[in-house]
Structures are given as structure tokens and as C-alpha cells.
Amino acid sequence: MTDINSLLRENIRNLVPYSSARDEFSGTANIFMDANENSLGSPVSPSYNRYPDPHQVKIRERLSVIKGVPAKNIFIGNGSDECIDLLYRAFCNPGQDNVIIHPPTYGMYEVSARIHDAEVRKVPLKKNFSLDMDGFESAIDEKTKIIWICSPNNPTGNAFPKQDIEILLNNFDGLVVIDEAYINFSKHVSFIRELTEYSNLVVLQTLSKAWGLAGLRVGMAFANDEITGVLNRIKPPYNIGQATQDLVLAALEETEKVNEMIRELVRMRQELAGQLSRMSAVEAVYPSESNFLLVKIRDAGMVYRELLAAGIVVRDRSHTPGCEGCLRITVGTAEENTRLIETLNRSGIR
16 A cells, blocks of 8 residues: 655645635635625626636536546546646655656656656667566666556557556556546556555546547546545646536536547547558558557658648657657548548559
């Protein structure tokens, strides 16, 4: 059992959090004269002159039903990036502690580490994009606070076996953070089911991908209530705006529509992978459990520029260690996927 309190930075353990007007009030009232809001309203909506719920209670209650996790174990962030940033703020002493990542992977783990002056130790994925378990064991020391696991991984698209991640959870006293931004597109089961088993487990998810709400910037951290309590203590008081909360609550009532989109995107992912794999210039279409494909293609830089000239933007990963010669291609609409293939054919990339 990991002692979360001992992992915290001392200044965070001793922190007296900011108390907002909405934190100090409970119950019902008709007149609010406590938060220095504009009592005359707003030019956009009568309700937007008021500060939003700082703890997003209604959203967490709805997510609790959808995810099968108690609301106290859910933290809502301004995108998963805020969750990442807050975990560094809470647990990593600048200039002292280190974290471990498995490149190629999501770049914000390293960027946020640099911002907080945490040492980044890299354990690259093996050639088949599997985790180097021996490498993790060698990289861990007494100053290692967080291991970041992105599964399904960005940009490779593959998910990692449950047993490998469980080895880390069982043998590491720091936090194991599993970023499941793409879990809805995967056949793997979310690790949120394991929260009661591991006190050092944090699972990140997002409403940006499967839920189609990237423009709202809403991420989720699932963890034991000791960790979510810390994140709530150190976050900005009103990190999720009222308009966003309103739209998220509406979206969370559309689970069947979201499931339909997921099924369609997975179907089109498989179809697009088949079309790309039949092109002679394509050396590999890597198995994906996400809403994108990592494609190894001859002259990837040239292909990227050809597509860009045709108004099609993909992600050039050809210079990323471990992804040499690769493009990352998001599954588009049926029309967009067709246009992509037609453009590649017209460019002589067959």
C-alpha cells in the first residue's frame, strides 16, 4: 500500500488551499452578494455573471454513473494537460525528483516535467512498441515519483498488456499514471476498475476524443480520494467554466450517440488501414487501438508535403525516434478518408 502523503512535496502537504466564495457557502439561497460578481447579469446569458461550481459536482455525479466510479474518485481538469501539470505540482520536488516515460509517447509528459524541473528518464519502447520492463526496473530509484504509461499509446496506437502494467503497480512505490485518452477505441478494459486495488494508480481520460469535445478542454483523473483531494486543493478555484459545464452535462446524456460514433470510427479505421496497406510505398500500417493510424511510408516527408499541398494535414512523425519514416493519420469522415486515398494515388504513391 503506497503512502500517498509521504510522496507529496512538503509544501503541498502543508498548503492551506484558497477558499473561494462558493467553497464557503452551502445550502440554498436566492440572493448572492458574496463573490463580487456583476449583479446585473451578462450580455451573453443571464447565468454567466455567476462563478461556476468549483467542484463540478453535477458532472462528477453523472460520470460516476457512466464510469462506475464513486464521484469522490473523479477529478475534472481543464483538459488532461491540467491533470498532468497538477500531478507534477503535487508530487515532484523541482531539481530533486525524477519521472519515467516510454518514448515515443505523448510529448506533454516531458514538457511538463521540464517546466517543473523534474528529471526525465526515458525507457524507449522496444522495436515492436512493447514496454521494456527491464528498462523500467533499471531506471527506478528512490527519487522516482511518477511512471507515465500511455495506453493506447500516442503516436504508436497500441495498448500495453495488463500484466505488464500490473507489474509496475505492484513493484513501484510511486505513482503509476495510465493515460487512457484513446481507451474508448480499444478492446482493452480501462484500468479504472483497478482503483480499489492500487492506491498508487491514477487513470487519465478525456472528453476530447471519443466524446468529440476537444474544443471544451475537459479531462478526467480517476484515483483514490486522497489523490483527488490533493488535486482539488491545488487547482485554480474555478478551472472549468459554466458554459463548458453546461455543454458537458448535455453531452453526457448522449452516450448511445457517442457509442455509435466510436463503432463507426473503429470500422473506418480498419477500412483505411486496409486501403493504405495495399499501397506499395507503404511499408507498414501498425496495429491501432485508437482513432488514428501510424503509417511507415517511403519518403514520408515528401508525402506529408504532397498531402499538405492538397489541403490535407496529417502529423509528420518521421523524425521522432522510434517512428522514423512514419506519418500519423487520424481517421477522418468517410469523405475525408476517400480524399486522402485519392490524393495519395494521384501523387503516384501506390
